[in-house]
Amino acid sequence: MTGIDGPVLFHTTGRAARITLNRPKVLNALNHEMVRLIDEALRRWERDPAVETVVITGAGERGLCAGGDIRSIHDDARDGDGTASAAFWHDEYHLNARIARYSKPYVAVMDGIVMGGGVGLSAHGSVRIVTERSRVAMPETGIGFVPDVGGTYLLAHAPGELGTHLALTGAHIGAGDALLCGLADHYVPSDAVRHLVDDLADMPVREALARHVRPSPEGELAGRRKWIDPCYAAGTVEEITDRLLAHPDPAAKEAAETLLARSPTALKVTLVALRRARRLGPLERVLDQEYRVSCAALSTPDLVEGIRAQVIDKDRNPRWSPDTPAGVTDADVRRFFAPLGEHELGLAGPDSTTEDAR
Known part of the structure; x- marks a missing residue:
């Protein structure tokens, strides 16, 4: 348990256990301590018959969580040996797998x-x-990294090539598109969220949802699949970009301009990771792959440079190395998927991600 000033707050009300991410000044950015605390609580509640539902929310008005604490990853990659970041990802990815397989309803309020x-x-x-x-x-x-925390698994299973578009561009989506892409299940108006959470303490999840779920506003991506699917079906980052630039829809050209500003290495590795994730099977195998990729990224210049440009100095002018996709070789990409030996994540057992990068 944590006190009222801890980075994560825990309490139970009725049949529901509550997790509240409690770093609102940094939009509840996730660090290693928070991962450990949440994992410990989930273990405990899974054995507690009085807890029937787990609910996770974020403190403050801005959102649930802006992501991992990338400042610490920047410092570790630049000045350390990467072991602190690798340990963080090890425990974080195990937590992601625990959430996916949790035996009780796990309600995430993605407000x-x-x-x-x-x-x-x-x-x-x-x-x-x-x-x-x-x-x-x-x-x-955008920071020289590759989608992790099971993100390549989730996006690989989105309809058509929507996941490829989201993974490569890093585009933000709203409720309707999150539902379309399989990242969410239900729409609840924000002013009803508090009432939903209160009801979860008193009644089964299905009954609480029936009170508050409403039809979602329409998203934008369904209408853009006419160019997203054919453009992102290409086999390379270069061809994807060329197809986007050649398409008459202005939104396609905007996507191309976004790709041209992203880390070429991260783009190429992300595309391979997504295509492999479609074939790897269960989440655990994909998390094992993501761990290899994340650890490899620690020794590349783009991760440190990307975080510097976006978060540390905030000049928004990263100097990628190589600075074009043509400069990133197949061998450069394969290195991200190399086995880690005794340092594997190991969620899916030995040799779970031995497929060649291609």
Whole structure:
């Protein structure tokens, strides 16, 4: 348990156990301590017959969680040996898997901003609530990183090539598109969320949802599949970009301009990771792959540079190396998927992600 000033608050009311991410000044950014606390609580509640439902929310008005604490990852990659970040990801990805397989209803309130690690805490849950304020994204390529926390698993299973579009561009989506892409289950107006959470303490999840779920506003992505699906079906980042630039829809050209500003290495690795995730099977195998990719990213210049440009110095002018997709070789990409030996994540057992990167 934590006190009223802890980074995560826990309490039970009636039949529901509550998790509240409690770092509102940094939009509830997730650190290693928070991961450990949440995992411990979930273990305890799973054995507690008095707890029938778990509900996760974020403190403050801005959102559930903006992602992992990337400042600490930047410092570890730049000045340390990467072991602290690898340990964080090890426990975080295990937590993502626990949430996905949790034996009791796990209700994630995805109100406001939900990005990166926040998606990992919510979109693997059994009941995922979005509101008109929801802004959901996996924006990792913008900091020289690759979608993780099971993000490549989730996006690989989105309809058509919508997941490829979201993974490569890092685009933010609202409630309707989160539902379309399989990242959420139900729409509840934000002013009804508090009442929903209160009802979850007193009644089964299905009954509480029936009181508050409403039809979702329409999203934008369904109408854009006429260019998203054919453009992102291409086999390489270069061809995807060329197809987007050649398409007459202005939104396609905007997507191309976004890709041209992203880390070329991160784009190429992300595309391979997504295509492999479609074939790997269960979430655990994909998390094992993501762990390899994340650990490899620690020794590349783009992760440190991307976080510097977006978060540390905020000049929004990263200097990627290589600075074009043509400069990223197949060998460069394969290195991200190399086995880690005794340091594997191991969620799916030995040799779970030995498929060649291609």
